[in-house]
Amino acid sequence: MTLQDRELSMKNCMRCSFCKWVPSMNTEEFGHICPSIRYGKFHSYSGGGKVITAFGLMHGVVDYDNKMLDTVYACSACGGCGTGCSANLSDLVEPMETIYELRARIFKDGQLPDALNALLNNLKFAGNPQGSTVSRGEWAEDLGHGTTNDIALIVGEAAFDQLQWPQLHSLVGLLDGANADFVALGANEVDCGGLAYELGDVDLATSLAKAFLAKVQESGARRILTQSDAVFAALRNYFPRLGVDLSGIEVIHASEWMAEHTRPTKSTNETVTYHDSCKLGRLSEPYVPWDGEHDTEMGSIWVRRQRHVKHRYGNDGVYDAPRKVIEATGATIFEMPRIREASYCCGLNAGAKDFNPDFSASAAKDRLNEALSTGAKTMVTSCADCACHLQQVADREGMDIKVSSLLAFTQSAEE
Amino acid sequence: MKIKSDALEALQNAVGAENVATDLATLASYAWNGGVGALPGPKLKFWPAAVVLPGSTEEVAAIVNACNAHGLKFRPLSSGNGSMHLPQQQGAVMIDLVRMDKIEKIDRKNSMAVIQPYATAGRLMAEAMNVGLTCHVVGAGAGHSPLASATSMLGIGSSGASTGTNARNILGLEWVTPDGEIVRIGATGDDNWFSEEGPGIGFRGMVRGYMGAHGALGIFTRIGYKLHPWTGDKVIKQTGVFPQTGIEPSEFARFYAPVWDTPEQVAQCAKRLSRSGQLFAFLRLSATAYGLVLTPTNEDYVAQKEAGTLPEIAKDENRHGTQIMTQAHSAAQAAYQEKLVKKVVEDTGGRFLDLDPDHEKQLMRGLVTSQYVARVSRQGGGGATSFGINDSWNLWPKALELAEELVEADKSSDLMCRTEHESHWAWVHENRQLWTEHVMMPGHKKPEGTGMAIGSFMRHLHRMDERHLGMRALIGGPIIDLFQTKSKEGVWMRRIKNKIDPNWNADASFYIPPKAMPGGRMLPFIRRVVFSNAMRPFVNFILKSGTKGAAKKPVVPRGD
Ligand SMILES: Cc1cc2nc3c(=O)[nH]c(=O)nc-3n(C[C@H](O)[C@H](O)[C@H](O)COP(=O)(O)OP(=O)(O)OC[C@H]3O[C@@H](n4cnc5c(N)ncnc54)[C@H](O)[C@@H]3O)c2cc1C
Ligand code: SF4
Ligand code: SF4
Numbered sequence: 001m002t003l004q005d006r007e008l009s010m011k012n013c014m015r016c017s018f019c020k021w022v023p024s025m026n027t028e029e030f031g032h033i034c035p036s037i038r039y040g041k042f043h044s045y046s047g048g049g050k051v052i053t054a055f056g057l058m059h060g061v062v063d064y065d066n067k068m069l070d071t072v073y074a075c076s077a078c079g080g081c082g083t084g085c086s087a088n089l090s091d092l093v094e095p096m097e098t099i100y101e102l103r104a105r106i107f108k109d110g111q112l113p114d115a116l117n118a119l120l121n122n123l124k125f126a127g128n129p130q131g132s133t134v135s136r137g138e139w140a141e142d143l144g145h146g147t148t149n150d151i152a153l154i155v156g157e158a159a160f161d162q163l164q165w166p167q168l169h170s171l172v173g174l175l176d177g178a179n180a181d182f183v184a185l186g187a188n189e190v191d192c193g194g195l196a197y198e199l200g201d202v203d204l205a206t207s208l209a210k211a212f213l214a215k216v217q218e219s220g221a222r223r224i225l226t227q228s229d230a231v232f233a234a235l236r237n238y239f240p241r242l243g244v245d246l247s248g249i250e251v252i253h254a255s256e257w258m259a260e261h262t263r264p265t266k267s268t269n270e271t272v273t274y275h276d277s278c279k280l281g282r283l284s285e286p287y288v289p290w291d292g293e294h295d296t297e298m299g300s301i302w303v304r305r306q307r308h309v310k311h312r313y314g315n316d317g318v319y320d321a322p323r324k325v326i327e328a329t330g331a332t333i334f335e336m337p338r339i340r341e342a343s344y345c346c347g348l349n350a351g352a353k354d355f356n357p358d359f360s361a362s363a364a365k366d367r368l369n370e371a372l373s374t375g376a377k378t379m380v381t382s383c384a385d386c387a388c389h390l391q392q393v394a395d396r397e398g399m400d401i402k403v404s405s406l407l408a409f410t411q412s413a414e415e
Numbered sequence: 416m417k418i419k420s421d422a423l424e425a426l427q428n429a430v431g432a433e434n435v436a437t438d439l440a441t442l443a444s445y446a447w448n449g450g451v452g453a454l455p456g457p458k459l460k461f462w463p464a465a466v467v468l469p470g471s472t473e474e475v476a477a478i479v480n481a482c483n484a485h486g487l488k489f490r491p492l493s494s495g496n497g498s499m500h501l502p503q504q505q506g507a508v509m510i511d512l513v514r515m516d517k518i519e520k521i522d523r524k525n526s527m528a529v530i531q532p533y534a535t536a537g538r539l540m541a542e543a544m545n546v547g548l549t550c551h552v553v554g555a556g557a558g559h560s561p562l563a564s565a566t567s568m569l570g571i572g573s574s575g576a577s578t579g580t581n582a583r584n585i586l587g588l589e590w591v592t593p594d595g596e597i598v599r600i601g602a603t604g605d606d607n608w609f610s611e612e613g614p615g616i617g618f619r620g621m622v623r624g625y626m627g628a629h630g631a632l633g634i635f636t637r638i639g640y641k642l643h644p645w646t647g648d649k650v651i652k653q654t655g656v657f658p659q660t661g662i663e664p665s666e667f668a669r670f671y672a673p674v675w676d677t678p679e680q681v682a683q684c685a686k687r688l689s690r691s692g693q694l695f696a697f698l699r700l701s702a703t704a705y706g707l708v709l710t711p712t713n714e715d716y717v718a719q720k721e722a723g724t725l726p727e728i729a730k731d732e733n734r735h736g737t738q739i740m741t742q743a744h745s746a747a748q749a750a751y752q753e754k755l756v757k758k759v760v761e762d763t764g765g766r767f768l769d770l771d772p773d774h775e776k777q778l779m780r781g782l783v784t785s786q787y788v789a790r791v792s793r794q795g796g797g798g799a800t801s802f803g804i805n806d807s808w809n810l811w812p813k814a815l816e817l818a819e820e821l822v823e824a825d826k827s828s829d830l831m832c833r834t835e836h837e838s839h840w841a842w843v844h845e846n847r848q849l850w851t852e853h854v855m856m857p858g859h860k861k862p863e864g865t866g867m868a869i870g871s872f873m874r875h876l877h878r879m880d881e882r883h884l885g886m887r888a889l890i891g892g893p894i895i896d897l898f899q900t901k902s903k904e905g906v907w908m909r910r911i912k913n914k915i916d917p918n919w920n921a922d923a924s925f926y927i928p929p930k931a932m933p934g935g936r937m938l939p940f941i942r943r944v945v946f947s948n949a950m951r952p953f954v955n956f957i958l959k960s961g962t963k964g965a966a967k968k969p970v971v972p973r974g975d
Contacts, residue, residue, distance in 0.1 A: 011458060014450030016496055016789055017558045023786070024660055025537035025557050026650045028518060041468055041513050042436050043444040043495060056443040061459055061972040067438035087658045088556075088789040090712040297717045299833035300858020301794045307714050315657045341657050 003058050003101040005292050010055040012092045012302075019047035019081035019095050022342040030337040030370045033080035035347050035363035036071075044071040047081020047095035054102040064111045072102060073113060074359035076352040077198050078278040078345035083314040091304060091311050100197070100241075107200030116199050116351045123204065129195050129351075132160035137187025139165045143172060144183065151175070151182035152221035154189055156228030157385070164384050167407035171227055171254055178261045182225065188215050194234030197242065198350040209234075209244040216249060227254035227407055229279035229383040230349075232318075240287045253280060255322040255382050255406055264410060267330035272409070273376040274323055274333050275367065275390070276343035277383035282314025314341035322382045322406050329410060334374035344370065346381075348389040364393035372401055382406045416506035417975040418464040422485035426467050426508065429477035434468040434514070441466055442973060445509045450792075451497030451555075452925070455865050455965035462973040463490075464506040470514040472589060472597055472636040479634070480595040482508050483920050490922040491634040493532035493560030499568060499629065503892075503924040505974065512560075515636060518542055526642045527586055532562045532635070539640075540784065541650075549645035551578035554788035566635040567627040569888060571803070572785055575844030576694035577742075578643045582623055583845070587639030590622070593632065593916035601639055621911055626891055631926035632915050646742045651783070654776045658711050661776025662783060667743040668695070670775050671756055672728050673765040674736035678812040681735055682849075684763040685808045688739070689846050691759075693752050696782040697843040699737040703834050704854075705729035707794060708787040709774055716794075727768045728778075731835040736768065740782045795832045795856040795864070802875045803852040806885025811849055815839060817878050818853040821871055824951065830864035830959070831871070832856035852889065862966030866958035870951075877946040891925040896932035897942060905931060 025031040032038045037046040044053060050072060056062030082096030106112060112120070122131035136159045153175065158164040175182050193208030216224060224246075226232050235251045290309040297303045319340045326333055338344040347353065347363025368390060371379040377400065381387050384405035391403040404412070418426075418437055426435050436442070446462045448454060464487060469475045475491075482489045488507040492500035495511065502509075512532035518539055519529040523546045528539060537557025539550050553564050553572040561581065564570040566588065570581025578584075587601030600618065622632050647665035654661040664670065675681050681699065688694050700708070706729035710716040719725045727733055739756055743749035760767065770778075781787040804814050818837035825831060841851035855871050857864035876898050879887050890898060895905045908927040912919070919929055934941055945954060 011449070013447070014497060014789070014792060015444075015447050016450055016555070017494055018556070018789065021535070021537060021558050023657060024651075024653050025541050026653075028538045028542035031535070031538050031541070031557070042441045042466060042511070044436075044438075044441040046444075049440075049444040052444045052447050053440040056439065056459060056970070059459070059970045061970055062439045062443050065438050065440075067436065068440035071440050083657075088787065089793050090658070092793055294859075296829075296858065296860045297713075298720065299829040299831070300856075300860050300864065301713050301717060301832060302859040303713045303717055307718075311712050313658055313711070 001097070001101060001292050003054055003098070003105045006098050006101055007055070007058065008294065009093050010051050010098055012089075013048050013051045013095070015048055017046065017048065018087060018089070019084040021084055022338055023084060023087035024342065027337045030344070030373070032366070033084050033338070033342060033344065035078070035345050035359070035366065036075040038366065039359045039362045040071060040074055042071070045074065047085065047099065050075070050102060051093065051095050051098045054098050054105070057102070057105065064109070069111070069113050070356065072106065073116065074352065074356040075099070075350070076278070076345045076347050076360070076363065077350035079282045079314060080278070080345060082312070083282055083341050086311065086313050092302065103198065103200035104202050105200070112199065113355055115354045119351055119354060120196060120199055120201055120204065123191055123196055123208070127191060128157060128160050130160065134160045134162065135187065136160070136189055139168055140184040140186035143186065145186055145188065146183055147220040148183040149181050149220060149222065151180055151223045151225045152216050152219045153182050153184040154216070154224055154226040154228065154231055155184070156192065156226060156231040158228060159189065167384065167405060167411060168227070170411045171407060174258065174262050183219050183221070185215060185219060188218070190215050192231050192234040193242070194230050194238055195351065197234070197238045202242065205238065206242045206244065209239055209242050213244055213246065221249065223250045223252060225252050225254060225257055227384075229253070229277045229284070230385070233279035233283040236284050236286045238287070240289050253318050253321065253382070255280070255325050256318060258410070259321040259324040264329045270331045270378060271334055271376050272326060272331050272378040272380050273336050273371045273374045274326060275336070275346070275371065275379055275381035275386065276317070276319060276340055277381050277386045278343065278345050278349060280322070280382045281317035281319060281343050282341045284318055285312045285314055285316040287312065317341065325406060325410060326380055334376045336370045336374055338370065346386045346390050348386055353389065360389070361393050364390050365397060368394050368397070368399050368401055372399065377401060379403045380406055380409045384408070416462070416464055416973065419485070422481070422487060423465065425481035425485060426465055426478060429481050430467050430469050430474050434470070436466045437464070439973065445495070445511070446501070448498050448501060452499035452501070453497070455862070455962040457968050457970040459970040461501060461503060461505055462971070463502070463509045466509045466511055468511050468514050472591060475510065475591045475634050475636055476595045476597050478508070478510055479591055479593065483595065488920065488922045491630045493563035494535060494558055496555045496559050499925060501924070502922040504922070507922050510634060512636070519637070521546060521548070521642070523548065526644070528640050528642055529637060530562055530640050531637055532560055534562065535559065536561050537784070543642050544645050544647070544651065545649050547645055548642040549578065549783070550640070550642055551575065551581055551584055552785045553581065554785050556785045556789060561640055562635060562638050565638060565640060566623060567629055569626055571844060571850050571888070573698045573788070573840070573842050574696045574782055575842055575850060576689070576697050576846050579641070579845050582625070584641040585619060585623065585638055586641055588619070588622070588635055589637035591634045591636060593921040622915070624908070625886070626888055629891060629925035631912060631921050631923035633921055646744050655773055659773070659777055660780060661773060662780040663776065664779060665742070667746065667749040668779070669741045669749065669753060669756070670779050671739040671760070672736060672768040672770050673739065673760040674733045674768055675763065675765040676735060678735055678815050680763045680765060681737060682808040682811040684759055684765060685737070685811070685843050685849070687759045687763070688756070689843050691755055692846050693741055693755060694739065694843055694846060695742045696740040697737055698782060699839070699841040701834060701838040701840070702729050702731045702734050703794070703838060704791050704840065707790045708781060709777060713793060726771060726774055728770060728774070733768065734836060738778055738782060740779060791854060791856070795859055802872060802879065803850065803888035804879065804885045805848060805850055805888060808849040810885050811841060811851065813882060814851050814853075814884055817875065817882065817884065821874055821878075825867060825871055828867060830858050830861055830867045832858050861963070863959035863963050866962035867955060869962070870955050870958045874946050877942055893928050893932055895927055897938055899938070
């Protein structure tokens, strides 16, 4: 799909601002769903505002300048606007779909900001967005690298972060302990292309996705298991958009596997709160490709031409499994006001932190305040990257809270 | 129109450079001609010169002064829902009050709050429910501004039986006049009560009026706002799977879906229950609206409609029905309310539909939060237009009859969304009156649908006058003159505007134009001819061609 293909949907935008708010507001303070508008305040920062920008750009009446680029990229492509809008309008507008196409258009026009271009260059030349010189396979050097009849373990960018290696090893330990037939792809793993897609470089994203799939196929795996929320979302949501068919290979998140196959060895009576990362949550809702065309029925009612395609509301992400894993340790979860499909993003995603660290920090601070409002002193999230970002902001702001990835939490619970 | 550098500097001095935007992307998002209030024509037509975000009343006054000094028109917006804040001219300064977002206080004892413009209804409701109160919420839902609604634009919502109407929920006002003066009137809390209405013309009535002045009389920056009793949970418990979310009724809340054979019976019931003062909400939707609320997508709606599997309440044969919600303070009151509703419904010849409990919960959520109102727009993919009647329930059968006639007349066209008989929403408001509006939805197929809807809208207004169907709402701008009644509202509005804003500094696009429409005394006659049945094909042709032509017009770049 291109920006042009989305023109009718753009025109449907009613500027009603449902894309700024959670669909069910139960506190005064934590009602926003969009960190971008919360940060930027001008309507152009909202999902609906980006739709209008896209429309203006397409018609040649909006031009590139720093402010315009800030409204687009001080945004973590978190999908909150899509959920908010669809609460009433289902597929009428789909702001998130336009945001993807807007980003692709900006990339094509050669207007991607330098900080984001640098990430793409790193992806091309170093195989990872941060340009890390750690070799991808190092974390798994001691593991076998043959083939498998069942599971390919994919770890995403955690391979480059030595602080995450103990958690990766603990996951390997759990798989071993459950006698799983698995292989860690290690040095054979290829970036899945998710970030490239989010930054609008669809060609790079497609070639990475294809290379990724080829490596998985080489391993003989029937299932992909990953602890990386970013990889998980890319496989379920972006691959179908890129036309890369996983050919029947099932994708499971580590939390789902753990909820089904593992029992924690040690218990805790801690009280924690749980942050639904966008990528394990609403952004992991499977995308079913469709032609984007609408018909009218019963006179003038707008309906999808391909009727069977399920609309994405964000409620088909993975929400229960990580909670089960946490609760199995004996910990009690105090829920935040914004959870599941209405979760509030930490502000890290889609290059947002590299492009505008202030935006990213403001989102994280909001989320941390919300976590503290529950009374919990620990926040657990499935995503190690969110955890790291949130902890950094908490430390900088002097907020009394510990943020832990799910794997780190279960590991410490087991110790 | 690009803003001159000295004017820009003045605005920046007023609020800080970071709170002024002149980039095209931001200007475009304040020029978007879409949703409620959108007019035929391109999506981007009238570009503002700048958008400013004041953080305080003093900053609002400073912006107004800067605009006046540099000859710039200005227009405020609080949440900016739809297109009602759009000036119909190039180069105005948009004053977005998003930074003024505080709920300053909730005064439980006096059942009121003091709120700023961007304290949205959802946030206020969540805070108020914590102390056993709730607020009026209009159809725009959780994201709209109660301050904007109460001070400046209509303000009728479906829980109106118990939460009133926003024009009367204002208790105090802080106002920046069009010449930059800050004025405070009325009550904002415990110890400063006095009545702002005295003998003679009420000041609140003057600046607020019936429809609201749409920013044409200056900018309201804070209000004392009436809250209403809420006996439900402090935090509403959600049920169901998004987006079909419902609320778990509290112990003393009850929901009913009665139906009758005739609209007269509905009106009888509404009148008797209103008199009891026991209603939380009494809302009648059209069958189509129920269908859209109770299905997540249009595909689901169409499939269920075709298969005949829509819930009973969404079937046309049950259209003489309503939803009733009560809430009590005690078990004894709840028992009384149950007995009362059953007796009145039976006495008036009604029977109760047996609804799926999930549907009941979804409908209750709509009654409490107005969440689902926007869903009706989903069918057409564009703005809707409706007229409103605010009067006695005795007029309800006649209002239905009029809508049916007009729907029937346009039925052969598929340019508007199809409805079996009519698309009236109606509710009890202020526990005594009828509020009803007939929603005309332009279809998605062709832009001419908007022309048809406009034609139908105008004919509604005209026939309402002819048949004495009560006070009408939902009109503003130039058509005020066309539909002026004997009380000469257009003349009064112009007088008030001239007195408060003699230089017409504040944009008045949705209030009243400076000069009356030509035609003067001939207008009622002209109207009778134009809106007669004989002229219908001709008028429809003109409106359809006009809207088709307007839709073809290219978007307008900002002229620099
Ligand atoms: C789906 C939908 C359903 C709706 N249903 C209803 C309904 O049932 N009942 C109803 O009453 N309305 C309804 N509306 C319209 C609604 O009234 C307005 O959108 C809302 O009440 C006004 O709040 P706002 O924050 O959106 O106003 P804005 O769009 O910000 O402003 C509305 C008008 O008031 C002016 N204004 C805003 N703030 C100020 C201020 N501080 N001082 C002076 N002037 C100001 C603006 O210039 C504009 O003319 C609906 C809208 C939508 C989108
Ligand atoms: S994107 Fe959707 S929710 Fe946002 S303003 Fe547009 S229509 Fe409303
Ligand atoms: S993707 Fe997230 S941050 Fe970006 S506009 Fe939508 S809700 Fe806001």
